[in-house]
Amino acid sequence: MAEEVAAADKARPRKRRRRWPWMVVGVVLLVLGGMLAWLTYDAARLTSAATAVDQHAEAAQEALTAADAEALSSEVAQVQEAARTFESATSGPHWWLASHLPWLRLQAAPLVAAGEAVGAVADDALAPLAGQDSLAAFEVPSFEGGRVDPYVLEEYREPLAVAAETLATEAQTLAAVDTSRSWLPVNDLVRGLERQIETLGGLVEGAHATAELLPSMLGGEGARHYLVVVQNNAEPRTTGGLPGAYFELTVDDGRMELGRYAAARDLIDDAGRVEITEDEERIYSDRMKTYPHDANFTPEFPRTAEILVDFWELKYGERPDAVVSIDPVALGWMLEGSAPLEAGGIEITGENLAQVMLNQAYFLYDDPLKQDEFFARTAAALFAQVVGGQAASVSGVEQAIDAHRFLLWSADADEEALLASTGVGGAFLENSDTLGVFLNDGSGSKIGYYIGSDVLVTAYQCNDGSIDSMSVEVELRHGYEGDVKDLPGYIIGIPQYVPRGEFHANVVVYPPAGFSLAGVTRDGEDSEVVEDVHDGRAMSQRRIELKPGGQVNLVYELQATEAGLGLPGLQMTPGPRPNQPQLAFEQSSTC
Numbered sequence: 166m167a168e169e170v171a172a173a174d175k176a177r178p179r180k181r182r183r184r185w186p187w188m189v190v191g192v193v194l195l196v197l198g199g200m201l202a203w204l205t206y207d208a209a210r211l212t213s214a215a216t217a218v219d220q221h222a223e224a225a226q227e228a229l230t231a232a233d234a235e236a237l238s239s240e241v242a243q244v245q246e247a248a249r250t251f252e253s254a255t256s257g258p259h260w261w262l263a264s265h266l267p268w269l270r271l272q273a274a275p276l277v278a279a280g281e282a283v284g285a286v287a288d289d290a291l292a293p294l295a296g297q298d299s300l301a302a303f304e305v306p307s308f309e310g311g312r313v314d315p316y317v318l319e320e321y322r323e324p325l326a327v328a329a330e331t332l333a334t335e336a337q338t339l340a341a342v343d344t345s346r347s348w349l350p351v352n353d354l355v356r357g358l359e360r361q362i363e364t365l366g367g368l369v370e371g372a373h374a375t376a377e378l379l380p381s382m383l384g385g386e387g388a389r390h391y392l393v394v395v396q397n398n399a400e401p402r403t404t405g406g407l408p409g410a411y412f413e414l415t416v417d418d419g420r421m422e423l424g425r426y427a428a429a430r431d432l433i434d435d436a437g438r439v440e441i442t443e444d445e446e447r448i449y450s451d452r453m454k455t456y457p458h459d460a461n462f463t464p465e466f467p468r469t470a471e472i473l474v475d476f477w478e479l480k481y482g483e484r485p486d487a488v489v490s491i492d493p494v495a496l497g498w499m500l501e502g503s504a505p506l507e508a509g510g511i512e513i514t515g516e517n518l519a520q521v522m523l524n525q526a527y528f529l530y531d532d533p534l535k536q537d538e539f540f541a542r543t544a545a546a547l548f549a550q551v552v553g554g555q556a557a558s559v560s561g562v563e564q565a566i567d568a569h570r571f572l573l574w575s576a577d578a579d580e581e582a583l584l585a586s587t588g589v590g591g592a593f594l595e596n597s598d599t600l601g602v603f604l605n606d607g608s609g610s611k612i613g614y615y616i617g618s619d620v621l622v623t624a625y626q627c628n629d630g631s632i633d634s635m636s637v638e639v640e641l642r643h644g645y646e647g648d649v650k651d652l653p654g655y656i657i658g659i660p661q662y663v664p665r666g667e668f669h670a671n672v673v674v675y676p677p678a679g680f681s682l683a684g685v686t687r688d689g690e691d692s693e694v695v696e697d698v699h700d701g702r703a704m705s706q707r708r709i710e711l712k713p714g715g716q717v718n719l720v721y722e723l724q725a726t727e728a729g730l731g732l733p734g735l736q737m738t739p740g741p742r743p744n745q746p747q748l749a750f751e752q753s754s755t756c
Contacts, residue, residue, distance in 0.1 A: 224236070429458045496518055508539070620737055
């Protein structure tokens, strides 16, 4: 029996073990291992290429700023080489496969997008600019024979247009890439590249706007009529100071000629016929309708310009084509090194110009009418030196633009759209990712010359680099410690407004989009502010009063209301002296 069973077993065919599933698993693991090894190798190349892109792109930006064509050409070649390495390190079948696997997809997709963006920026934006013989488009146009050629940048218009569009497109593309679930180094690489492209884009867009605007705004297509406004920083307003002096400027085929001038008091309209918005009237009062002095209670310079044009038209029956705003600090920068100008028995140079116009002039005359006339007449004479080509420091003009002390508005809608995209346009409300810290004087005097101001923004960061909250510290100091009786009446003010020599003002703060006001302290104690909404932007005002020698410290706590917010920009009131806000970073304890 046993022998029969054994025979039957031998006769029955044995079942073959199924080895193929394990073979498939082995092959898959082998492929995945190879892919991961390949990706690891590419990661090392990516790190090196990303570092090179960052370094040379920053150097290229510096070359553009310095208008150094040779340096730009060298740096762009380096950016292109790094971009090719970056692109090749984010392409291939292993990257295609990685982009279809759950966790790897979250790492691969952002890197592939970054590689494509780097290549486009290098080849389509920077390379055409590096191919130019010079970079005059990134310099302030200069006078030659008393004239600025309206078409001096004509050859740059097309490459600048292409570069600006490319940079804007790639910045938007990277901004749309989701890195919220990516590995932190991947997030840092993509977001850092996005910031780099945005910075380059802002620089190139400014040059592009200049090249597009010069032909018409310099009178190459017919004479243009400007209203030039000189702000008096000794009486602060959001955009700098009280619009104290006005004069006409005609530009025809690049040649400039000054016309009539007026002081702010000449343009007062007691009937209040200038139209302002409901928000402007509710927040900043109806004084904006009557007094040109208060047209820039609002931080939105295009609105200020429209209001001032209305005042000018009501007075003289003529409507300017555009408005230029400048202040004595900026005029001083522009006139550095130029021949002195004598006015009122004082020798005025670029170095002492702001001090003379914002303070010393009020010691020359007792009559406020003569003081206003001196300010207007001297401002016109100094500006005439600039537009006449006798003196105009290129670096001074650039410094004035960077400090928001030189602003420009056009009544032409197409021109204004280009200007609004640049720093010189003075737009604020639509730049929702910008924090605003402003001052509006309430003293009715010129005591603001003695006021020092500091702004410190402390940003609290999460591990992914996003901003969880911010602390905005505003410190104001009354620097006059002598006897106010020694000061002219126009400086210390009219007693029915405020006690003589005191500085009263409204501190105006606009949080950036995505942040809400969580609390305010004054000198360490909880304080209240008046909150409102201006043209869709949340804002607040806080009245402060300073006696001579006094100081006040306001701290605004801003809390993020959404995740993934970056560091906002900052715009503040330019004071009677150069002021530079400070920025600090700390680790957030809540994210």
